[in-house]
Amino acid sequence: METTYTWPYGRQEISFTLPDERVKNCLTMAQMQPLADPIRAIREALLHPIDSAPLPELIDAGDKVAIIVNDTTRIAHTDIFLPVIVEMLNERGVADEDITILFALGMHRPMTDEEMISQITEDLFRRLRTVNAQARHDADYVNIGTTSYGTPVAFHKDALAADKLILTGSVVHHFFAGFGGGRKALFPGVAHRETIRHNHSLMLDPHAVIGEIKTNPIYLDQVEGCEMHRPTFLLNTVLNEKKEFIGVFAGDYITAHEKACELVDRMNGVEIPREYPIVIVTCGGYPKDINIYQSQKTMDNAVCAVQEGGVVILLAACPEGSGNSEFDATVRAYPSPKKIEAYVREDFQIGRHKAYAVTRLMKKADFYLLSEMPDDAARAALFTPVHSVKEALALAEQKLGPNADICLMPQGSYTVPRLVKKA
The missing domain is CATH 3.90.226.30 (LarA, C-terminal domain)
Incomplete structure (x- = not known):
């Protein structure tokens, strides 16, 4: 036959x-049922986060807030969850002019206005300050230390200047960083080119493999760098092959991300x-x-x-x-x-x-x-x-x-x- x-x-x-x-x-x-009401799931995640106080309790009136979001190469449905986050910030007394959206380019090209609109909605594009974090623009980056792996850590000045820093994105397997999402919004997302280059050179280590973070030097180096300017909060999505919401995870940028990784592994990991x-x-x-x-x-x-x-x-x-x-x-x-x-x-x-x-x-x-x-x-x-x-x-x-x-x-x-x- x-x-x-x-x-x-x-x-x-x-x-x-x-x-x-x-x-x-x-x-x-694995076939997983998509979320029936993604907006509700997003609100629930923000109000009942993992290892963190609810987002509104972390925000004070008058705070300057930076939110790091994906560029156009990575789908996270930012246009769906970002309005919910901004609404909560507004309700806590954070004005639109005090919110900066940082596009996590890494080493990718800058976003066009049209691409930004498609990512964050035209309404938020008009209301909020948007910044392409371009890793080659040396003047935009501030060095804050060196990791134990020898990586010089320099992040975009707008991420460092904010009173509160929120990471967002989607979680997928990554061929040398273990998993995407989590800390990657900050590092390498809005890191300087030399920070990225040195971190990525660790891919030559045999532990820098797909689906592994506990012993992965790429991941550990990134987390060590992020701890020098610890993010306030995280929201990550998990999507299926059809780009439908399977899960929404919010809270501590390390442990909430780990929970998202577990779901990704259940969906995409296949035992042979x-x-x-x-x-x-x-x-x-x-x-x-x-x-x-x-x-x-x-x-x-x-x-x-x-x-x-x-x-x-x-x-x-x-x-x-x-x-x-x-x-x-x-x-x-x-x-x-x-x-x-x-x-x-x-x-x-x-x-x-x-x-x-x-x-x-x-x-x-x-x-x-x-x-x-x-x-x-x-x-x-x-x-x-x-x-x-x-x-x-x-x-x-x-x-x-x-x-x-x-x-x-x-x-x-x-x-x-x-x-x-x-x-």
């Missing part, structure tokens, strides 16, 4: 057929009894597979399911190629995972770190890339280019044999496999 699968690919779909006896697992997200010779995975179509830079998250997840020396067949259209000029320059100058790692260790810079993040995965398994990229561009990025799943499977069988087991990952950018060996 055979089954035909149809998966998202770029702006369309792609179909392929596999023999049923070869497919040993199909990894999907063993690793598999062949993993076939899709990013989920556009925009998740717009380029290699974005597809890397899916690659990280797939590597958790593939066995050493196996094959990952990656369905990622990548119409924009790699998506990063520094990535291109790095892989062309240092055409092997080992050489790239040595280069990045010698001089860690944002941009080239993605070349390391992608190619380090190729130490465990071969990656066959089904994409719109020219073959020479795919090869330059150290992928084996293929033009169909059938072709990719034939190549994999030459390496692994005609009966090699297959694991499917139709939600590859979300599902995080976790190997659980039976006692």
Whole structure:
């Protein structure tokens, strides 16, 4: 018996057929019921927070308040929860002119006015002061210390000048910081470029892995930096694949975030009894597979399911190629995972770190890339280019044999496999 699968690919779909006896697992997200009334859940979270007094009790009349929110690259539904927060601040005697919205750009480009409006609503955009926290604008940053990891901590002056600092965002798995959300709104969200660069250099540590925060040096360094200017309050959302609210968590910026991480892990974490010779995975179509830079998250997840020396067949259209000029320059100058790692260790810079993040995965398994990229561009990025799943499977069988087991990952950018060996 055979089954035909149809998966998202770029702006369309792609179909392929596999023999049923070869497919040993199909990894999907846990289906969780979305919140029936997100606004009510937001209010409840703000008034009954985790390890914190309710938000209104933390605010005094006349306070200057800074609220850090996501930029346009990360969906949190800021436009839904931010009006609720601002309303509570107003009710406590905080005037609109004393509220600053800081967009957590990290190293991303500045937001346009139109993008800001889409994130925080036109009403709040007109009423409140909005600031792009641009990490390269040295004059906007103030150094407040150095972490035990050697990271110089400099945050945006508007975050430091506020009487009260509120972090917001969404929580997802992160390939080297463990999880997004929480402290990341402040650090790296509104941190100076050198603060970000040094922190991200810790990704070379073997403990800097997806889904881990307790021993993760990236996370621990970020928290240590945040403790130098401790945030007043946090609100984080957890969304499903359809971007519906699954959970709202508020309160202490560390422990409330940890609770959100637990929910994300229950939704996206998938236990597997063993690793598999062949993993076939899709990013989920556009925009998740717009380029290699974005597809890397899916690659990280797939590597958790593939066995050493196996094959990952990656369905990622990548119409924009790699998506990063520094990535291109790095892989062309240092055409092997080992050489790239040595280069990045010698001089860690944002941009080239993605070349390391992608190619380090190729130490465990071969990656066959089904994409719109020219073959020479795919090869330059150290992928084996293929033009169909059938072709990719034939190549994999030459390496692994005609009966090699297959694991499917139709939600590859979300599902995080976790190997659980039976006692």
